Amino acid sequence: MATETYRHAMTTAFKNWHSLAVGAVLLAFSVFLTSTAFASLKTAQTALQGWAMLVIAGYAFVSAIFLGASPLSENSTLTESFPGVFDHFKSFIVGGLFYAIGNFLVTVEAASLGAPEQVLTLAAALIVGGALTLVAVLVAVAAAFVRPRK
Numbered sequence: 001m002a003t004e005t006y007r008h009a010m011t012t013a014f015k016n017w018h019s020l021a022v023g024a025v026l027l028a029f030s031v032f033l034t035s036t037a038f039a040s041l042k043t044a045q046t047a048l049q050g051w052a053m054l055v056i057a058g059y060a061f062v063s064a065i066f067l068g069a070s071p072l073s074e075n076s077t078l079t080e081s082f083p084g085v086f087d088h089f090k091s092f093i094v095g096g097l098f099y100a101i102g103n104f105l106v107t108v109e110a111a112s113l114g115a116p117e118q119v120l121t122l123a124a125a126l127i128v129g130g131a132l133t134l135v136a137v138l139v140a141v142a143a144a145f146v147r148p149r150k
Contacts, residue, residue, distance in 0.1 A: 016071040018078040023067035026060045033057035034103060041108060051100065058099030058136060062092045065140035073145045081144070088143045095139035098132045105129030 014020065034057040040050030063085045070081035085092070106129035113122040 016077055019067045019070055019081055022078060022082065023064040026064035026067065030057045030060035030064060033060065038108060041104070054100035054103060055093070055096045058096030058103075059092050061099050062095035062136055062140040062143075065137055066092075066144050069141045069144035084143060084146075088146070091139055091143055095136040098139070099136040102129040102132030102134075102136065106133065 033053050037050045037053035037057060040046040040053060042050075066084060066088070067078075067081055070084065073081075105125045109125045110122055110129070113125060
């Protein structure tokens with residue numbers, strides 16, 4: 001008779017808390033950069049700097065999601081998963097771009113479209129921005145389940 005062991009979801013999530021801790025630091029860094037970037041996007045002289053900060057914030061966001069999802073994959077420990085933050089550089093840059101554009105649409109564009117006659121444009125900006133941000137999350141989760149290079 002085969003015995004099946006049940007592992008609780010919280011045990012799986014926190015079995016390698018080191019990855020979660022580093023991911024939390026990267027997520028905090030992403031939030032800080034995102035809020036700083038929005039201030040830079042408001043003036044024409046610093047708009048390019050703001051976009052660069054948003055892409056870097058997106059890279060940190062994708063890296064944080066990657067580290068958070070990695071305990072569910074074969075890359076379970078921090079020493080196994082952290083090199084993936086650099087191994088998936090190209091994918092994470094693309095995810096960072098999706099994050100930057102999505103966050104811009106959801107936050108900056110949606111704030112500027114406040115008039116009642118612009119409801120459809122506001123809805124489109126929120127839907128497209130949310131979808132692009134979700135694509136950034138999908139890039140991170142997909143990267144977490146890729147076998148590491150040997």
